[in-house]
Amino acid sequence: MPVSEGVISALIELKRTDDEGLTAQLTSQLRDLIATGRLGKGRALPSSRRLASDLGVSRNTVTYAFEQLAAEGYLEASHGRRPMVTVDGGRNEETGAVAPSVRSGKPRLSPWASKLKQTDWPMSYQAPLKPLRPGQGDARxxxxxxxxxxxxxxxxxxxxxxxxxxxRTRLRQALAHYLAASRGVRATADQILILPSAQAALTLIAAALITPGDDVWVEDPGYPGAAAAFRASGARVMGMKLDEQGMQRMPGLAAPKLIFMTPSHQHPTGRLMSLARRTEFLGMSRPGETWIVEDDYDGEFHYDSRPVPALQGLDAHGRVFYVGTFSKAMTSDIRLGYVVAPPGLVGTLEIAQRHVGLIASSHIQEALAEFIADGHFLAHLRRMRRLYHARRDHLVEGLERHLGEVLSAEVPSGGIQLVARLKRGRADQAAVQRLVEAGVETRALSSLALGRPRDHGLLLGFAAWRENEISAAVRTMASCF
Ligand SMILES: Cc1ncc(COP(=O)(O)O)c(C=O)c1O
Structure with a gap:
C-alpha cells in the first residue's frame, strides 16, 4: 500500500540502543519502504530538515541516509530540492533484492557493446553434450x-x-619449448601471453590494432568467433573463398589491416593451407600495416603424416600472431589459451591484458607448467592422437557405408571434426534440426558462412565420441535422411 504524505516518519522506528547506527537504521528502513513499493517511483520524500525534526535526530543523520540511497540508485537528491524516489518498488520474491534499474528506457551503449548482439555466435552450448557435437575433445x-x-x-x-x-615465466618457457619442437613456432618465452582462452587473444588483438573501418579478411566459411571479435571492434570483415589450397586472396582488393586464418586445419573444412598460399599471404603482409593472425586451435592432432609447421615459423619480419588454446588438447574447462605476439607488440598487448583483466589463474598456470615439464602433456597428446585417428576413420567408414548416397565425407588429415557435404540439395539447416531432435548434434556448414552460403553440409565431431557412440549416431542419422 502506498504511504501517504506525512506518515513516513510514523513508519520509521529508530532504536537508540541498537548497535547499528542511526544513519544505517534509517537508510535500511527507507530502502525497505521503497523496495516494497510503499514509497513509489516519483514520490517526493520530506526534506531532511523536516524528517530530522519528526524523528528527533540530527539533520546530518538524514542527509547521510539520503546520500547513501541516492548512490545506490533509489533516490534522486539534488541540492535544495526534496529527494525523489527513482525506482519502481517490487522486490524479487526469490532474492529479496530490488531491481536496481533507476530509469527506464534504452541504455545508450558504446559502439563496441552495440555491435556485440549483432555479432554474437552460438559458441557456448547450454544443452548437455550430445554426439556428434563438433569442436570437442574427449574430456573423459x-x-x-x-x-x-x-x-x-x-x-x-x-x-x-x-x-x-x-x-610467471615457467609456463611460458615450457610453452616456448613445446611450440618450437612440435609446431615450428619461433618465439622466446617473453613473446607469449597466457590468457583464459584463444577467444581472449582475438579480442585483445582486435582491441590493440583495429580502428573502426579497417578491413579484416577471414576465411569463408570460417570460425564465427573470429569474425565476431573483429566486427565488434568496428572492422569491415570480408570473407575470402576457399579452394583446395585453403584461403584465397580475392583479386583486386587492397591489402587489409589484418588477415585471420586457420592454416593447419581450416575451420571448418579441415583443409591444410599449401606452402604456396602461405608464402603468398606472408608476402603481402607488412609489419605495421598488414598483420596475420594464425589460429592453431587443434594443430596438436595430426594423423596421416608429419604435421606441417606453423606459418608463424616462416615469418622473419614479426608480422604474425600465433594463437593457441588448451581447450581442445586438454579440456575446455581448463580455460587457458595463449598468443605469441610479434616482438613489437608484446608490451602493448600486456598492458591491454591488464586493463581488461584477462589474467589467467597463476595456480593453474603453474600446474600446467609442471604437467608439460613432466611429460604428461605430450603423453596425453600421443594417446589422444591414436584414439582420435581411429575415431575419425570409424566415422568416415560409417558415413560411407550408411549415408554414402546423401553425404560425402571429406577426410581431414588432422583435427577433431570433419565436414560431410550434402550430395543433393542445400537444406543443411533443416537436416541439423531433424538430427538434433533425434539425438545427434551437428552444425550446418551454411551457418558458418559470412555471406551467401556456398557450402552445404554437416560439421561432425569425432574426437569426443567412442566408436560405439559414433556407430549409434551414424545409424540414427541414416534413419533421419
Ligand atoms: C577455430 C577456433 N579458434 C578458437 C576457438 C576458441 O578456443 P577457446 O575455447 O580457447 O576460446 C575455437 C573453439 O571452438 C575454434 O574452433
Missing part, C-alpha cells in the same frame, strides 16, 4: 588424477611462497 579421457596432483602441488607451493612472487 583426460588424466584427471595426474592433473589433480599437479594442481595440488601448485596450491601447496603457493601456500609456502607466502609473499614471494609468483613464477
Amino acid at each position: 579421457e583426460f588424466p584427471n588424477e595426474v592433473w589433480a596432483r599437479c594442481l595440488r602441488r601448485s596450491a601447496v607451493r603457493a601456500a609456502k611462497r607466502e609473499l614471494g612472487p609468483v613464477n
Whole structure:
C-alpha cells in the first residue's frame, strides 16, 4: 500500500540502543519502504530538515541516509530540492533484492557493446553434450588424477611462497619449448601471453590494432568467433573463398589491416593451407600495416603424416600472431589459451591484458607448467592422437557405408571434426534440426558462412565420441535422411 504524505516518519522506528547506527537504521528502513513499493517511483520524500525534526535526530543523520540511497540508485537528491524516489518498488520474491534499474528506457551503449548482439555466435552450448557435437575433445579421457596432483602441488607451493612472487615465466618457457619442437613456432618465452582462452587473444588483438573501418579478411566459411571479435571492434570483415589450397586472396582488393586464418586445419573444412598460399599471404603482409593472425586451435592432432609447421615459423619480419588454446588438447574447462605476439607488440598487448583483466589463474598456470615439464602433456597428446585417428576413420567408414548416397565425407588429415557435404540439395539447416531432435548434434556448414552460403553440409565431431557412440549416431542419422 502506498504511504501517504506525512506518515513516513510514523513508519520509521529508530532504536537508540541498537548497535547499528542511526544513519544505517534509517537508510535500511527507507530502502525497505521503497523496495516494497510503499514509497513509489516519483514520490517526493520530506526534506531532511523536516524528517530530522519528526524523528528527533540530527539533520546530518538524514542527509547521510539520503546520500547513501541516492548512490545506490533509489533516490534522486539534488541540492535544495526534496529527494525523489527513482525506482519502481517490487522486490524479487526469490532474492529479496530490488531491481536496481533507476530509469527506464534504452541504455545508450558504446559502439563496441552495440555491435556485440549483432555479432554474437552460438559458441557456448547450454544443452548437455550430445554426439556428434563438433569442436570437442574427449574430456573423459583426460588424466584427471595426474592433473589433480599437479594442481595440488601448485596450491601447496603457493601456500609456502607466502609473499614471494609468483613464477610467471615457467609456463611460458615450457610453452616456448613445446611450440618450437612440435609446431615450428619461433618465439622466446617473453613473446607469449597466457590468457583464459584463444577467444581472449582475438579480442585483445582486435582491441590493440583495429580502428573502426579497417578491413579484416577471414576465411569463408570460417570460425564465427573470429569474425565476431573483429566486427565488434568496428572492422569491415570480408570473407575470402576457399579452394583446395585453403584461403584465397580475392583479386583486386587492397591489402587489409589484418588477415585471420586457420592454416593447419581450416575451420571448418579441415583443409591444410599449401606452402604456396602461405608464402603468398606472408608476402603481402607488412609489419605495421598488414598483420596475420594464425589460429592453431587443434594443430596438436595430426594423423596421416608429419604435421606441417606453423606459418608463424616462416615469418622473419614479426608480422604474425600465433594463437593457441588448451581447450581442445586438454579440456575446455581448463580455460587457458595463449598468443605469441610479434616482438613489437608484446608490451602493448600486456598492458591491454591488464586493463581488461584477462589474467589467467597463476595456480593453474603453474600446474600446467609442471604437467608439460613432466611429460604428461605430450603423453596425453600421443594417446589422444591414436584414439582420435581411429575415431575419425570409424566415422568416415560409417558415413560411407550408411549415408554414402546423401553425404560425402571429406577426410581431414588432422583435427577433431570433419565436414560431410550434402550430395543433393542445400537444406543443411533443416537436416541439423531433424538430427538434433533425434539425438545427434551437428552444425550446418551454411551457418558458418559470412555471406551467401556456398557450402552445404554437416560439421561432425569425432574426437569426443567412442566408436560405439559414433556407430549409434551414424545409424540414427541414416534413419533421419
Ligand atoms: C577455430 C577456433 N579458434 C578458437 C576457438 C576458441 O578456443 P577457446 O575455447 O580457447 O576460446 C575455437 C573453439 O571452438 C575454434 O574452433
